[in-house]
Amino acid sequence: MNPHLAEVQRLLVPESPNLSSPSVEFIPQLYYAIHQLKKDPNSSTASLETATSSIRHRLKQCKAHLAQNNECRELLSSTPAEWDVKLAQRQKDLDAKRELCRQLALQVERL
Amino acid sequence: MSTSFVSKTSGPERSGSDRPNSSENQLGKAQIYNDICEYEETLGRLVTSVDKFHPDIQSARDLIEADKKLSDTLKSLQSYDEIDSRARRLDEEHSKTDTKIARILQTLTECHRDLNSLPMLEQVEFERNTMLKQREKVFTDVLLDYAMKLAKFTHVPPTFDKGSVGPNNFVWPAEDAMRRGMLAIASLRASENGNEKLTTQDSSILQQDAPNETGEEYTGAPDADTEVRDRRPSFEFTGAAVKDVEEEKQEDDIDLDLDLFNAEEF
Numbered sequence: 436m437n438p439h440l441a442e443v444q445r446l447l448v449p450e451s452p453n454l455s456s457p458s459v460e461f462i463p464q465l466y467y468a469i470h471q472l473k474k475d476p477n478s479s480t481a482s483l484e485t486a487t488s489s490i491r492h493r494l495k496q497c498k499a500h501l502a503q504n505n506e507c508r509e510l511l512s513s514t515p516a517e518w519d520v521k522l523a524q525r526q527k528d529l530d531a532k533r534e535l536c537r538q539l540a541l542q543v544e545r546l
Numbered sequence: 547m548s549t550s551f552v553s554k555t556s557g558p559e560r561s562g563s564d565r566p567n568s569s570e571n572q573l574g575k576a577q578i579y580n581d582i583c584e585y586e587e588t589l590g591r592l593v594t595s596v597d598k599f600h601p602d603i604q605s606a607r608d609l610i611e612a613d614k615k616l617s618d619t620l621k622s623l624q625s626y627d628e629i630d631s632r633a634r635r636l637d638e639e640h641s642k643t644d645t646k647i648a649r650i651l652q653t654l655t656e657c658h659r660d661l662n663s664l665p666m667l668e669q670v671e672f673e674r675n676t677m678l679k680q681r682e683k684v685f686t687d688v689l690l691d692y693a694m695k696l697a698k699f700t701h702v703p704p705t706f707d708k709g710s711v712g713p714n715n716f717v718w719p720a721e722d723a724m725r726r727g728m729l730a731i732a733s734l735r736a737s738e739n740g741n742e743k744l745t746t747q748d749s750s751i752l753q754q755d756a757p758n759e760t761g762e763e764y765t766g767a768p769d770a771d772t773e774v775r776d777r778r779p780s781f782e783f784t785g786a787a788v789k790d791v792e793e794e795k796q797e798d799d800i801d802l803d804l805d806l807f808n809a810e811e812f
Contacts (some may be wrong), residue, residue: 436627437626437627437630437631440623440626440627441575441629443578443623444620444623447582447616447620448615448620455781461585461589461613462609462613465589466594466751472596482597483592483593483596483597483745484593486599487589487593491586491589491590494582494585494586494589495586497582498582498583498586499605500568500577501573501576501578501579501582502573502579504758505569507573508569508572508573508576510626510629510630510633511576511577511578511579511626512571512572512575512576513575515622515625515626515629516575518626518629518633519629522629522632522633522636525633525636525637527703528640529636529639529640529643531601532643532644532647533643535647536643536646536647536650538649539647539651540656543650543654546657
């Protein structure tokens with residue numbers, strides 16, 4: 436896998452063994468934090484802000500990674516459908532270049 | 547909620563909209579980046595409401611929705627990975643093809659330059675024809691020199707009107723001079739004075755004697771003096787003479803070709 440995409444996935448889904456169907460595990464963590472808060476609402480140290488700090492930290496890390504990495508940004512800035520069109524055009528260009536190569540070879544042979 | 551988020555986040559990011567490939571614009575187009583921002587926003591609202599002891603159920607629902615969207619976007623990373631692989635393969639193929647085309651064009655350019663530096667076939671043929679024509683020509687002075695040599699051993703042409711030109715102006719020798727052989731006399735004199743060289747004095751005597759004996763022999767041909775002076779004693783078959791002949795043969799073959807004198811005939 437592309438290392439930049441793998442890094443994004445590692446930040447958002449840190450312990451997902453199945454890479455083909457990753458799922459964000461933030462909701463259970465939130466549910467547990469809210470549950471703890473509900474159990475002991477008078478605790479001065481317990482707050483949802485503190486409990487969700489790790490989630491927000493990972494989200495920020497992921498955003499920073501996307502913002503800093505040009506290649507990853509360029510790859511993700513287009514939808515798969517748009518990429519299909521772009522790649523089809525590139526393939527067409529490549530075919531044209533190959534045809535040019537073939538014609539040059541023919542001309543050289545004729546000489 | 548999500549719409550308001552997009553309007554909030556897209557505001558400052560649109561500053562680079564006039565540059566389609568700017569980083570802000572690219573980030574604004576990246577679905578996963580927008581989903582993360584939305585997730586952050588919704589989570590912040592939920593946390594604030596809970597910490598204020600006024601939990602907002604709508605925020606919780608929005609967060610669940612955002613989580614679902616982010617999970618879906620994460621699933622699409624696999625297809626992005628395939629796209630990346632295809633794009634890399636195509637880029638590699640492009641690069642190889644570009645290199646190949648550049649090499650072919652460079653080789654063709656070098657061949658074109660080499661071919662242009664070669665002379666044209668028409669030019670070569672023209673120069674060859676010119677040289678051949680030049681070789682076919684016989685220059686007047688060469689022809690006249692040869693004619694003067696021949697004249698020394700040639701009778702007067704039977705059709706020539708002897709009354710028109712005086713004997714002194716004849717280019718051919720008199721009959722008796724031809725029989726005696728002017729060159730034979732020169733040769734004899736050369737042998738008397740030694741085989742090594744003919745001195746200038748001898749040659750001058752020879753030049754003085756020759757007109758007396760031959761009459762009109764040297765009147766119109768000053769070059770013949772030089773020929774007489776330089777002529778080898780080829781008629782005496784001594785070793786030195788042969789050596790001299792060989793040396794002279796190496797020096798000037800044309801002179802030998804034109805030497806029609808044979809001492810044995812006299």
